[in-house]
Amino acid sequence: MSAIDDAGRRLRARRRRRDYLLFAAFAAPNFLFLLLFAYWPVVYNGYLSLTDWDMISPAKDFVGLGNYTDLLTDPDFRATLWTTVVFVVGIVAGGIVLGLATALLLNQKLRGRNVVRTLTFAPYVLSGAAVGTLWLFVFDPNYGLIRPLMAPLGLTAPAMMTDSKWALTGLIVVYLWKNAGFVAVVYLAGLQGLPREVYEAAALDGAGPWTRLRRITLPLLSPVTFFLLVTCTISTFQAFDVLAVMTGGGPGTSTSILSWFIYDQGFRAFDAGRAAAGAMIMFAVLLLITAGQARYLERKVHYQ
Amino acid sequence: MSQSLPSRRRFLALAAGAPTAAALLSACGTTTGPVDQPGGSVPDRYAGRTRTVLWSTFADVPGRALQDLADKFNREQRDIYVEVQFQGTYDECAQKAVVGLLAGQAPDLCVLSDVKWYRFYFGDALEPWDDYIDPGELRATYNARLLGEGRVKGHHWWLPLARSTPLFYFNRTLFEKAGVPDRAPETWGEMYGWAKEITRLKTQGKPVAMEAYQKIDGDWQFQCTAWQWGGAYSNGLDVTIDHEAAVAAGEWQRKLVHKDRIAYMSTDPAGDMGNQLIATLITSTGGLKKISEMAKAGGWELGTGFLPRHKEFGVTTGGGGLGMFKRVPKERKQAAAEFVRFLARPENAAQWTVQTGYMPVVPAATKSPALAKLLTEDPNFSTAVKQLPHTRKGDQVRMMVPNANVQIYTGLQKIWTGNTPAHQAFSDVATRLRKGVDRHRQSIEEHL
Helix, strand or coil, X not given: CHHHHHHHHHHHHXXXXXXXXXXXXXXXXXXXXXXXXXXXXXXXXXXXXXXXXXXXXXXXXXXXXXXXXXXXXXXXXHHHHHHHHHHHHHHXXXXXXXXXXXXXXXXXXXXXXXXXXXXXXXXXHCCHHHHHHHHHHXXXXXXXXXXXXXXXXXXXXCCCCCCXXXXXXXXXXXXXXXXXXXXXXXXXXXXXXXXXXXXXXXXXXXXXXXXXXXXXXXXXXXXXXXXXXXXXXHHHHCCCHHHHHHCCCCCCCCCCCHHHHHHHHHHHCCCHHHHHHHHHXXXXXXXXXXXXXXXXXXXXXXXX | CCCCCCCHHHHHXXXXXXXXXXXXXXXXXXXXXXXXXXXXXXXXXXCCCEEEEEEECCCHHHHHHHHHHHHHHHHHCCCEEEEEEECCCHHHHXXXXXXXXXXXXXXXEEEEECCCHHHHHHCCCECCHHHCCXXXXXXXXXXXXXXXXXXXXXXXXXXXEEEECEEEEEEHHHHHHHCCCCCCCCEHHHHHHHHHHHXXXXXXXXXXXXXXXXXXXXHHHHHHHHHHCCCCCEECCEECCCCHHHHHHHHHHHHHHHHCCCEEEECCHXXXXXXXXXXEEEEEHHHHHHHHHHHHHHCCCEEEECCCECCCCCCECEEEEEECEXXXXXXXXXXXXXXXXXXCCHXXXXXXXXXXXXXXXXXXXXXXXXXXXXXXXXXXXXHHXXXXXXXXXXXXXXHHCCCHHHHHHHHHHHHHHHCCCHHHHHHHHHHHHHHHHHHHHHHHHHHC
């Protein structure tokens, strides 16, 4: 009896070992890539944030949490965080509203809507550098499209990219133009999956278009909105390309957001420690925001 | 005895823990040991030669001029092939060099700005030229003032190439239309008086502005303004940008922009000059060829002159020079030095100046027929040469404290575009610069 038990145990152990090996064989390649390109840089970045290093000399001096205390007591860094908040809220909130409005429009049976859908999405797939260069021309107060647009109103075109009062607004407009198409397409997919019978019932009950939007469409789209909020917040925090081409964080520090600050410290000041500390702070902020969104907003999401 | 297998949780913990420990024990990138050469291709006709890679910051007119010289060098001898690789602005080229060195791949020659080369020198990444070109030969070849700017502790670390000074450019056609004298103003007061007439003129329906300030790197030109007002960014390593004189210079420009509305900040002031949106501009001598061509194309006459004075005269030097990295193998350094010798031959240095407008860094070049003719026939080209003896090396803090130039021009942008009072903008900049000095003082003093 015990010999049979022993043989059974050995067989089960062998099976488990084989299962683990199979699991490891399937998971290992992806896991290795994740380790190498996702987790390793984060860990190494965390280590760099505790050092003072110019990226040229061999010596990396350990400074503990010095870079963090330095950053968090720096008024310019706090201003950068505030600019980042305005930038992210402007683009995420604006993008959601604009994207939803566009999606509602494109969901109507209009002539040529497929062409319009494609055109709406097109800016999203353009490279940031191309978009930045294009909008620099548009915003040029001397030769840009903005000048003839303002002239009939008797207004002088503002120097959007070289005036610190306008630069952040200009940048938000450009990112909205670039990203709203993505939001619209995702919302459109959500809209097309909504059950028709709910709308028919509401219409029978005498609900008008505004009530249907507020009471049916928006609640039913809440999973899509939640997804968009999380992904757009993360991607907007990481925005860099258009900003680098159009303003370079300026004029002054008027468009210096966290991602630009990290680049500036790392690749212009060659201060790896401060740049890495800034990146870790961004990582922590994103983690907190995403966790907060998951905890508080997801409660309001209706998954039907 | 049954064999115990790790639980799934333990397996994941081990997998996550191993790289963490490894990361803390090792470092990404290397800062020691020889470096490889950046990739590229050697044409078949030059196969078998020692390849030399030069990372350049020159596009457009100077880019073509440097390529012409490299082609000439490649044709003239049989041992070395020089490949010029354009890497963007001074900032971008330095960034790529830093990352390249970390990745174990670096060019044999690199164009570094008057500000950036110090970062590599303080990081002990540069090789002195003296082991490859005799110091006596260097002294006999180059302009002593410009050569001296790259000499520290008796060694030459940075050789002059595209050296420049800020120059006063003016649109003679607009000056004539405005009825003001056909010359550069001697003082800022005089310029201000003329501006009243000049800014009555219109281009494309808009009043012509007196001048435009360069958004990026405008701290270089403003350094001269600060000097003209009797101030400076620093005195040695003592930061003085928030002192009265420099603040007064900042207030002067703030007044021109926000009260008089006859100046503004521009991303492309040379382009604005070309399009006659501004009547005057202070920018590098390196822009001379390009602005001359724009003037010709736009049908207006270009004039140049010394910078206007205020309390005193002040003009600095700038531009780019050549550095060689310590970790490049010796035979590649020797080949690179041969090309540098070639560039410094009077006829080649003259060709470079004629084609670009950069200062003749080799005095003998001014006697070469092509440059001598140009200096005689085109007074604009001779202005920079005449102004050179009056130049001063830049303020120490701007050049040696990392990112000081960016801090300063960011402060200037706040004055130009945000109407921030100069004392406030410069006080913020000074706080940052002093912090930078405190942090890097030891390293700077050890290396000087």
